[in-house]
Amino acid sequence: MKYILYILAIALAVFTYTVFQSQQSLQSVQTDANQHSAFAGSDIGGPFKLVTHTGITVDENDFSKQFKLIYFGFTYCPSICPTELQKMAEAYDALPTKIQKDLQMLFITVDPERDTVPVMKEYVALFHPNLIGLTGSVEQVSEAMDNFRVYAAKVPSETGKSDDYLVDHSSFLYLMSPKNKILDVFKVDTSSEEMREKIERIYHSY
Numbered sequence: 001m002k003y004i005l006y007i008l009a010i011a012l013a014v015f016t017y018t019v020f021q022s023q024q025s026l027q028s029v030q031t032d033a034n035q036h037s038a039f040a041g042s043d044i045g046g047p048f049k050l051v052t053h054t055g056i057t058v059d060e061n062d063f064s065k066q067f068k069l070i071y072f073g074f075t076y077c078p079s080i081c082p083t084e085l086q087k088m089a090e091a092y093d094a095l096p097t098k099i100q101k102d103l104q105m106l107f108i109t110v111d112p113e114r115d116t117v118p119v120m121k122e123y124v125a126l127f128h129p130n131l132i133g134l135t136g137s138v139e140q141v142s143e144a145m146d147n148f149r150v151y152a153a154k155v156p157s158e159t160g161k162s163d164d165y166l167v168d169h170s171s172f173l174y175l176m177s178p179k180n181k182i183l184d185v186f187k188v189d190t191s192s193e194e195m196r197e198k199i200e201r202i203y204h205s206y
């Protein structure tokens with residue numbers, strides 16, 4: 001009799017645990033779905049006034065006829081930025097010509113002190129002839145970063161020199177509509193093929 005009670009108690013415990021676990025995973029799936037759909041219609045993005053890698057001052061209205069793919073990073077970034085810019089260029093190249101014409105790739109620096117116009121010019125050329133690099137004063141750049149909720153913080157190197165540092169920063173690719181509304185956000189784990197597919201789908205349903 002005692003045995004049976006033991007077994008029942010264990011079975012009940014296992015059952016309760018399983019139910020608890022499946023509810024937890026269901027909850028996290030729902031949270032993910034909410035977060036994903038929350039991008040569209042959220043207030044990520046906003047006005048900016050910056051300088052292109054050819055030295056022209058522009059704002060968000062200069063790109064109001066096009067969709068935008070926007071990435072924030074810095075040219076001295078050892079790994080994430082080059083990878084993400086490469087991925088953006090790959091996705092862009094895989095798009096039909098018509099969509100390419102309606103889509104502008106922008107790279108906004110989070111490190112305007114070192115990423116001057118000539119530095120940006122040299123850097124964007126490494127990735128794509130249609131990629132526009134944007135820099136500006138520290139104030140201009142931080143306004144753009146705030147509007148896109150971009151996080152960035154200098155990490156000093158061991159040399160202790162003031163111009164020797166890395167920048168720890170958030171890494172998202174923002175897909176913006178011609179009216180500068182956020183349409184989607186691509187993360188580091190989004191492949192270029194996934195990006196291309198989503199951009200095409202969003203473009204055709206816009």
Ligand code: NI
Binds near residue numbers: 077079080082
């Ligand atoms: Ni980076």
